[in-house]
Amino acid sequence: VEALGRSVNVELLARAGVLTGEAAVTVGAVSQGVVAGDLVNTASRLQSEAEPGTVLVGEATYRAAANAIAFAEIGPLSLKGRDEPVTAWRAVRVVGQRGGAGRTEAMEPPFVGRTEELRLIKELLHSTGREAKARLVSVVGIGGIGKSRLAWEFLKYVDGLAETIYWHKGRCPAYGDGVTFWALGEMVRMRAGIAETDDPIESRRKLSETLAQYLRDDEERRWVEPRLAHLLGLVERPPGEREELFSAWRCLFERISELGTTAMVFEDLQWADPGLLDFVESMLEWSRNRPILIVTLARPELADKRANWGGGQRNFTSLHLEPLSDPAMGELVVGFVHGLPADGVERIVARAEGVPLYAVETVRMLADRGVLEPRGDVYEVARDLGTLEIPDTLHALIAARLDGLPAEDRTLLQDASVLGKSFTLEGLAAVAGEGRGDLASVLRELTKKEFLAQEADPRSPERGQYTFLQSLIREVAYATLSKGDRRRKHLAVAHHLESVGDEELAGVVAAHYVEAFRATPEGPDAEALAARARDWLSQAAERAMSLGSTEQALGYAE
Known part of the structure; x- marks a missing residue:
């Protein structure tokens, strides 16, 4: 302004x-x-x-x-x-760096469960330099699974090497105008030392000095500079095709690689426009005999834009980060919080479901509440944990991921959230209603994007059912429903289950009537809804008593 x-x-x-x-x-x-x-x-x-x-x-x-x-x-x-x-x-x-990226002085949890992946990337870095061959490493995983932490540990390793590695990193923003090649521009700014506060004149001066350092041929430099300046938004686009821009941009990194192995790390590639993906592929082709290691970090949604990302490329390695095991998550929590009782560790580990960031943000939420206190580079317990709510940071992370889905996919997840963590296709169809198209194909896409999983074990009584990959995804999806939608969808589930006619489902039917009432307790038919809920709670209590479960029966009666 x-x-x-x-x-x-x-x-x-x-x-x-x-x-x-x-x-x-x-x-x-x-x-x-x-x-x-x-x-x-x-x-x-x-x-x-x-x-x-x-x-x-x-x-x-x-x-x-x-x-x-x-x-x-x-x-x-x-x-x-x-x-x-x-x-x-x-x-x-x-x-922080441009766009708020960059590590901070905040306490850092221990690095666990990814040593093999880190070792592989280290080996690929050295192979890149030794063989003078460009390589692409694609790291894919859901938000919070540890992609950025893996890249951070890799950077710390590079910083400790005796040889010079020319490091570049850029992040693809989720939205905004004119951001197609933003991540690449960040790398050029990093190399040129162009700060957020530099005006165009100062930025152009720094760019010129940087090019003079790496591009010794005057004619080549005069050709490259205006095209890099355009990448940074400093000048209008020079005449020529896109391939000329790509060639000029590649030229800088190729000249840098003549001095030593060059690393380029692209974060959040799932947000990248096709143009940036094309540029990365062009580097692998045209700069293939250069010691350039390209590492891309992305969520599974990258497949929506480039289903065969890396396929057919020379020297391509794909890493898919799975959720950590419970022992690894326990090691993370214990290493981050000293003196936490075993049941507290178990609660945080169970809540996180193998996603490191979920555990870390839960710990930081407890610190904000005063439950944990910082002691050096770890936390210590100050008082009882109490309830474990969803931290605001995690809620925003998951909500943003849901917002990035097509409307049909997002609505289907909201429908499924009403059914619980696990659900059947028939139950989902009852909530979704008629005219919602091929639900099975949408569920397959959501499974591929790692929002859902499908039980495939032939020995399991739940074979064929779908389940949310993390409970937090279900909770956030449910939280985005309006009260009116909650009421309507819970009633749809209750009516569907009633039609099944299975007395074992009495408790489930009762729960949906109760939730429908809670959503709109002041509604015009609230009394009728409450009566229906009481009726099914009574049936559920009778069923529990017949099975000898007195405690559960009392719970329904209350």
């Missing part, structure tokens, strides 16, 4: 209030979304308290962004419409 003001010789200053959370969005007849709710109202009040030229944030935003942005606490504010004061922070400066 300030830059816009300078361009017209007018002093313009913006102010903003930022809160992190969920809000309701209603879409009108002309597809114009209206965002509403307490979160939006509070953010508006917070914005009104901000001085011109500043940004104020709430607690959840502060916790989520503190690793990349420095904040100054301004204390509790009394905001209109709020009974309690709201603690706020003022954003001061960016302390």
Whole structure:
């Protein structure tokens, strides 16, 4: 905004209030979304308290962004419409790399369960240098599974080598205009030392100096520079085809590789546009006799854009990161939190279901609550764990992943979340209703993207059933349903199960009627719904008593 003001010789200053959370969005007849709710109202009040030229944030935003942005606490504010004061922070400066990436001084959990994968990447790095052959390593796994941590451990290894490795890293943003080659541009900025705050003149100067260092041929440098400057958004596109741009961009990294092995790490490749994928493939083809190691980190959704990513390429290695075993997760938690009782370790491990980030963020949430206290480079237990809720950071991570799905896939996951962690195709069809197309094909896609899994063991009574790969995915998908949708879908499940006529399902039917009532306890038919729930709870209690399960029967009766 300030830059816009300078361009017209007018002093313009913006102010903003930022809160992190969920809000309701209603879409009108002309597809114009209206965002509403307490979160939006509070953010508006917070914005009104901000001085011109500043940004104020709430607690959840502060916790989520503190690793990349420095904040100054301004204390509790009394905001209109709020009974309690709201603690706020003022954003001061960016302390991470471009886009907020980069490691921080936050306590780091132990690195467990990925030693074989790290060893393989190390060996491929040395083979790349020894044989002077370009290589591609594709690391795929769901969010939080450990891709970035693996890359970080690889960087620490590279930093400790006696030989010089020319390291570059770039992240593909999830959204924005003109970001097709953003990750590649980050690598060039890193090599040229171009800072976030550098103006175009300073950025162009640094780029020129960097090219003079690596490209000794004057004519080649004059040809490459405007094309790299265009990549960084410093000049308009020079004349020529896309292949000329690719050739100029490759030229910089090829000249760098003449001095030593060059590593290029692309993070979040699932967000990449086809153009960037084409560029990486062009490097493997045209720079194949150069010591360049390309490592790509991506979620399974990458297959939607390039199903055969890496297929048919020379020197291609694929690594798929699976969830960690319970012993490895236990080692992570125990190494991160000293003095945690065995049952506490088991609860966190069970909650995380093999995803390291889930365990780490749960630990950090407990630290924010004061349950854990930092002691050096680990945490120690200060008081009882209490309930393990979903940390805001994990909720945002999973919700963003769900938002990235096609609408049909996302809606189907929401439908499935009403059924529980496991469900049948028939049950899902009852919730989804008629006219929803081929559910089986959508379920296959969601299984391929690692949202779901299918029980294939012929000995299992649940063979053919689908299950959420992590319970947290189900919980977040369910949380995104409106109360009205919850009520409607729970009733659909209850009616479907009633039609089955199996008395063993009485407890399940009762649970769905109870949840339908809880969703809209003030609804017009609330009394009838409550009566229906009581009837099925009574049947479930009788069934439990007939099986000798007195405790369960009492639970239904309560």
